[in-house]
Amino acid sequence: MAKSVKKFIEGNDAVVDGAIAAGARFYAGYPISPSSEIAEGAAKELPRHGGLYIQMEDEISSMAALLGASLAGKKSFTATSGPGFSLMQENLGLGIMSEIPCVIFDVQRSGPSTGAATKPAQADIMQARYGVHGDHSIIAISPSSVQDCYDLTITAFNLAEKYRTPVLFMADEVIGHLRETVTEVEPTPDQIFNRVQPAPGTTQAEFRPYNYSTNMPAPMPPVGNPTLLMRTTGSTHDEKGEFGPGPDNINRVTHYLTDKIEKNVDDITITRRYQLEDAEVAFITFGCSVRSTITAVDMLRAKGVKAGMLQVVTVWPLPEKEIREVLRQVKTVVVPEMNLGQLAGEVRKFNDYGCKVLQANRTDGVLITPQQIISALEEE
Amino acid sequence: MKTQIVLSGVGGQGLISTGEILGLAASLFEEDMYATLTASYGSETRGTFTKTDVIISDQPIGYPNIDTPDVILCLAQVAYDRYVDKFHDDTEVYYDTDMVTPKEGAKGDHIGFPFRTMSIEKVGNIQTANTIALGLIMKRQGLLHKESVMKAFAHRFAGKDKVIAVNEKALDLGLSL
Amino acid sequence: MASYKDYMLFDKLPHTWCAGCGDGIVLQSIAAVFAEMGLDKHDIALVSGIGCFGRVDDYLDINCMHVTHGRALPAATGIALANPNLNVIVTMGDGDSVTIGGNHLIHCARRNINLTAIVANNYNYGQTGGQYSGTTPTGSITTTSPYGHIEKNFDICKLVEAAGATYVARATVYNPVQMRKLIRGGIEHKGFAIIECMVPCPTHYGRYNKQGEAANMMKLMNEQSVPAEKAKNMSPEELEGKIITGLIVKKERDDYYTEYKRIIDAQNIDK
CATH class of the missing domain: 3.40.50.920 (Rossmann fold)
Structure with a gap:
């Protein structure tokens, strides 16, 4: 019987519980209303689970740190709102191109710019899709309850790991600050997706950190593992992760980054x-x-x-x-x-x-x- | 059955905390009850208008804000004035008689007590006006069991036995009015 | 005994850098230090930014993460905190380190993240055609300061020292032996270490500022060099236009991860 706890908490707090249940152990972020409770919760809870919280100097560096930690094997997340989400776009693109999983929580507020900082909006939806320059596709989930904030956070990490990509969690001030009944069921191991690892015995000569021949990403061993060297880059690269600016390769990568999401739409999408x-x-x-x-x-x-x-x-x-x-x-x-x-x-x-x-x-x-x-x- | 409760006053009166107690009691310690709580958030915390919307229902709750309250608690004139035109005939308006002067001809069933003064004189603690009012609301509405509300206090203020005890005293006072 | 060649990808050569560029000397020095220390490749993670020197990962056969312009340090912060057993190396130019990424540099130094930053400073943006950067000396000609550079330039070592860096060193490519020694010291140092490597850019900076061929530029660097020990007894006027070389700062202070663990462990929080 899976462990289950009933709580009366706000969406932002349920996000932290969901992230920890999903196996997240690293948070880097910069506080911003109306998402700050996620940072505060992560700072408090991660050390209890052997994880680590760091408050960075801005959202640009927060995104970069997430990618570094994820590459070293830790499931990573951050939370922000409009102005911070804008700053994150740069390294969100790096995550997409380098194929490094992580989850970004955007607790949407009224904008543009500082806007009405504590008031809700759902106006970052197009930024979520097209904020990163260049052709790509993205996974974005939007919760409508505190229960969703827990359950779908686990889903978001699973999708990030499965598709080796940053996943956006597009909450809003209403759901972030809404307190309601939530039943937090601890996921069983088979409900948690961890990034695919290379087959045992894979040699460096055989290993490829990228795979463009199917619509699913290549295995992703953590940097620091004792047998395989890992190479990632935000530059257009070949399957070895080496700079590959030839026209055929650029075209192949562009299509792959879109197809790995769009061709798996039935697996990814959830409707009610x-x-x-x-x-x-x-x-x-x-x-x-x-x-x-x-x-x-x-x-x-x-x-x-x-x-x-x-x-x-x-x-x-x-x-x-x-x-x-x-x-x-x-x-x-x-x-x-x-x-x-x-x-x-x-x-x-x-x-x-x-x-x-x-x-x-x-x-x-x-x-x-x-x-x-x-x-x-x-x-x- | 759905009850829409607005708790209004100024910052520092513990109204969000009262809302949390309601929500916790309903969703954790009663059978098959749902609750939502939304609070007005500003950058200031003390001394300015604040309100907390609590919905308690035996069905899942959709829209979580309250436009027309079934029950409203007003612990400050500024709060009363903001809501008075939204009362309907059946709205139960609980107000602090020392803090609020009701509007002539206002709709709703007005129930006034000097909650703050009672808190000081009968409970011996200035901060329990909210809990006295909570007890009164529970009694008149037939809402929640005292047992589940005390469990909510014990949950919310775990380890703070004095806080729990003084709130029980205040709650009992409210339930006896 | 391992050779620097063991850490390099020779099939990627010839490299992209111009004839006379100093970046290759720094690359060879880094690989040579790995060999000298006998590091297991799997225990090294190199994070590089964008710019001429940002391409250094192309030629190294180790774990490499090539990131966006200026963001190598925060990405490396994530790696260093997620796996504190790694030797994290960050390679940046003057653009990455003190211009677009200047804020990250001071915060990384302040936090004392356990990593080694190797900065190749060539006084300008070589890869994009020789525009000025945060280290371009005042008065210099670049493609975006055709009438002479207006701004005051950063002294990278002074900047990071003020920010709290616990290991600060500088070398020129004229003296690769010293450079290797200082890089090794940085890797062995627990905490934030930075080695500023002065490299000539004969294609842009040298040409516009009439410093002659690469060899001349290197000679000039050597003439300008003053050992850190000697510089201590020199006045600011005497140090004008000089390059202070050698180990400038070496302090013991617990790195971020060690400090974090200590605080958390001391709390004895229920897990």
Whole structure:
């Protein structure tokens, strides 16, 4: 029987518990509202589990330190918000190119720049996808409850390890600071994915730190292991990790970095359906807006309106198949989100079915209300 | 069954702590209950308006903010004034009679006690107005068992026996009103 | 006895550096020190940044992490803390170390992270065509200071000493024997060690500033060199335009990881 603890805590605290349960043992970061509780929790809890916390001079160095620690074999994480997330983009790119797993928690706040530092927003979704220069793909998960903050943190580390890539955890101020009931079940060893190691007996001559022949990454031994030397670089490299700026190689690497995520979309993406079976109108949403949307669906159902919701837990890569299914099924889709339509634009890209796609946006730093979501539908 | 409780006042009155006790008692120490808590966050902590929204329900909770409270505790005039226009006819408005002057013609069922003065005079501790009010709310609402609330205090203030004892005294006072 | 060749990738030669560049001498010195110390390759992790000297990892047959411009020290901080048994070496130019990465340098020195930073200072950005950096001497001509450089340059060793570095040394490529000795001392030192290596850039800096061929530049470096011991008795005026060489700082102070472990262990926290 797996160990299980029931708690009443905020999302940011559940993230720390989830990270430790996932096996994370290194944190480097720079405090920023509304994510600082994650740093504080990591500073307190990591030493209890043989881990290490370091507060770096900025978010640039925090990301770099994460990658170094991960390369040396420690599962690593950091937490930030908008301004810090902007600074992290540089070495997030390094992590993607070098294929070094780690998890970055962005507890989103209102922006741009300092914005309204303590107020929620969900407006970093496009930055998550395209903030790093150059073609690439990314995995981003968005929680809608404190339970998610625990469970999906473990999922995030598992995906990072499996696909040898940084994974983004796109929380928001609402969920980060929301306190609610959470049941923390300690994962069993088979529920934890650790990066693949080279087959025993692999020689240095045979070993390749990179593999571009399939859509899955090469094994990743830690730097400091006694038999194999590891070589990683942010420069375009060949399978030995050596500088490889030839046109064929550049092209191969670009496609690989995208394909290893996009071609595994069914394995990566998570969606949740709420009252969708007989729905005639549907909401497609994520993160904190899910909370308001569930209440809106309940209110509409009480009025006899057949409403339902698709929650995209995985924001990137988008669960295209599931979104298309909804667009095909209903006549009207509303996309509630705390930005000016970042997810709505993506939903429209898939709308080959003549479905009416409406937006319910809120950008004043106050959680979108169920009434506002219902109004968006009624006002059409 | 869903109860939406707003705890409002100014920083330093222990309202987030009271919200935590409610949430802990409901979600950890009662059977099949869910709870959410959202607090207003500012960069200041003491002396300015603060509110904590607590929802206790036998069903999972969606939208966690409270627009129309079923129950509201106002320990400061500034808090009362912010909410008074949101009361509906059935809202139970608990307020400190020394700190709050109710608005004439305001909706809701107003229940006033000098919680702060009672805290000083009857509990012998200035900081338990929140807990006296909590006891009263529990009694009138038929919400939560005293046992689970005391377990919540024991959990929240583990190792601080004096704090637990003084809060039990305050809670009992509230439950007896 | 191991040879420097055991630590190098000869199939990657010829290297990318210009004829007369000093970076190759520093590369050979690093590999020679590994050999001298008989280090197991698997116990060495080298982190390099961007720039001419950032390419040094291309030629070394050890664990290598090639990162972004200026971020080699924080990446190395992660490695050093995640595996305190490694010999962590960080190779940077003057751009990486004191210009784009200057903030990381002072904080890494302050924290006393157990690693060895080897900085090749050639007074300019060679790889991008000879623009000025944080160490370009005032008045120098570079491609972005065509009328003479306005800013005051950093003295790397003074900067890190002030930031709390526990091992600070400088050598010129004119004297590779001393350079090797100082690099070895840095690797053997527990804590943050930095060795500033003065290297000529005849292609850009030397040409624009009429310092002649590489050999001339090296001779000039040697003429400017003043041993650290001797420099102690010289006035700031006498030291103007000089390069202080040798071991400048050597202090004992527990490195970050040792200190962290001590504090945590002393707390006796329940695990």
